Amino acid sequence: MGKEKICNNVFEMIGNTPILRLNKIESYFNINNELYAKVEYLNPGGSIKDRMGVYLLERANEKGKINEDTIIVEPTSGNTGVGLALYGTKKGNKLIFTMPSKISIEKELLLKAYGAFVVRTPTEVKPDNPNSYYKVSEVIAKLIWKENKKLKYDEIEKLVNYVQTLVNSNKLNELKSILTQNIKPNIYAYIPNQYFNKYNPESHYNITAPELWNQFNGILDYIFVGAGTGGTITGISKYFKEKGNTKIIGIDPVGSVYNFVKKGMSFEKALKKAKSYFVEGIGEDIIPETIELDLIDDMIVVSDQESFSMTRFLAKREGILVGGSSGAALFGAIKYLKKREIKNKKIAIIFPDGGRNYLTKIFNDSWLIEKGFELDDEKILEVLK
Numbered sequence: 407m408g409k410e411k412i413c414n415n416v417f418e419m420i421g422n423t424p425i426l427r428l429n430k431i432e433s434y435f436n437i438n439n440e441l442y443a444k445v446e447y448l449n450p451g452g453s454i455k456d457r458m459g460v461y462l463l464e465r466a467n468e469k470g471k472i473n474e475d476t477i478i479v480e481p482t483s484g485n486t487g488v489g490l491a492l493y494g495t496k497k498g499n500k501l502i503f504t505m506p507s508k509i510s511i512e513k514e515l516l517l518k519a520y521g522a523f524v525v526r527t528p529t530e531v532k533p534d535n536p537n538s539y540y541k542v543s544e545v546i547a548k549l550i551w552k553e554n555k556k557l558k559y560d561e562i563e564k565l566v567n568y569v570q571t572l573v574n575s576n577k578l579n580e581l582k583s584i585l586t587q588n589i590k591p592n593i594y595a596y597i598p599n600q601y602f603n604k605y606n607p608e609s610h611y612n613i614t615a616p617e618l619w620n621q622f623n624g625i626l627d628y629i630f631v632g633a634g635t636g637g638t639i640t641g642i643s644k645y646f647k648e649k650g651n652t653k654i655i656g657i658d659p660v661g662s663v664y665n666f667v668k669k670g671m672s673f674e675k676a677l678k679k680a681k682s683y684f685v686e687g688i689g690e691d692i693i694p695e696t697i698e699l700d701l702i703d704d705m706i707v708v709s710d711q712e713s714f715s716m717t718r719f720l721a722k723r724e725g726i727l728v729g730g731s732s733g734a735a736l737f738g739a740i741k742y743l744k745k746r747e748i749k750n751k752k753i754a755i756i757f758p759d760g761g762r763n764y765l766t767k768i769f770n771d772s773w774l775i776e777k778g779f780e781l782d783d784e785k786i787l788e789v790l791k
């Protein structure tokens with residue numbers, strides 16, 4: 407499936423993303439290592455989640471969990487939604503996504519462009535709250551199962567509006583009562599649940615990791631990867647650990663629980679330290695089943711400011727427009743290499759998505775000022791020199 411050939415459908419355009427040597431970054435920060443970015447926004451859906459979204463639903467279809475009448479329901483920060491929506495175009499599956507309010511409007515509009523419905527949920531709630539994006543997706547699936555038939559467009563719209571009203575007016579008891587109803591699942595709704603679906607890390611083990619391995623003939627000393635569901639880092643790490651001894655370093659935003667739990671803290675204690683942050687797609691306030699922390703050699707914590715400054719700098723210096731989790735990964739990688747005085751190594755850094763999703767945020771000075779961020783990126787990045 408090379409990019410040089412004529413593709414017969416969008417699925418053949420997924421993967422085989424290029425590797426970019428970050429020459430200017432290396433010289434600006436005086437890094438005596440080779441830095442390579444795997445540029446995932448060049449997937450047709452714009453992110454590393456294309457392979458995974460399609461893979462998850464192909465497996466569900468094989469196992470008879472979905473057919474063309476199934477509505478796909480999923481809590482997603484956007485990129486997984488696009489991957490799932492791509493699959494949806496195969497047989498006309500409808501999709502409903504739940505998305506925390508902090509996620510950019512571009513991502514909501516993007517999912518709607520692929521024909522999906524979106525329900526917005528509050529960001530500042532714990533995952534077991536009936537208003538959380540995890541729980542609201544369960545509410546939606548239960549309501550569809552209860553109907554026990556293939557829903558028409560206007561019926562889906564009505565259902566989505568009803569749930570959005572419950573969420574907006576904080577009707578926790580009504581949401582809870584739907585959640586506790588004993589409704590048997592049927593073919594009309596399916597939650598792939600990227601946080602608990604073993605096919606998420608498996609997709610990266612089977613597709614993303616071998617691709618990266620082949621691009622470097624297996625010769626990589628370090629891979630730096632952000633962890634959201636942990637599917638990417640877990641799949642890549644498992645593959646590389648089986649075949650060689652590449653070190654896998656996780657990137658975690660300040661406020662996420664992963665780095666605390668990785669250091670041996672109990673999840674309950676870590677959760678008390680958790681706080682919200684702006685960078686999208688990485689970090690969690692749960693430990694999903696899709697992450698194996700033991701497969702991660704080390705973790706490095708990066709703040710929103712550091713992530714955003716590096717993301718902006720990358721666009722201006724290297725001419726590559728990527729999202730905040732890419733900037734976070736690069737900042738974390740350089741910090742790690744400098745702190746440990748690592749030299750003459752081959753380093754890969756995963757850049758999960760593109761910057762166009764964040765034009766109204768990371769690349770919008772007014773938004774940054776409103777949130778109290780510093781605009782002088784070079785000043786912030788001085789610590790890495």
Ligand code: PMP
Nearest residue numbers: 633634635636637638687731758
């Ligand atoms: N960056 C972005 C922008 C993402 O959307 C995601 C997915 N949540 C990640 C990084 C992390 O990927 P994963 O879920 O496989 O850990």
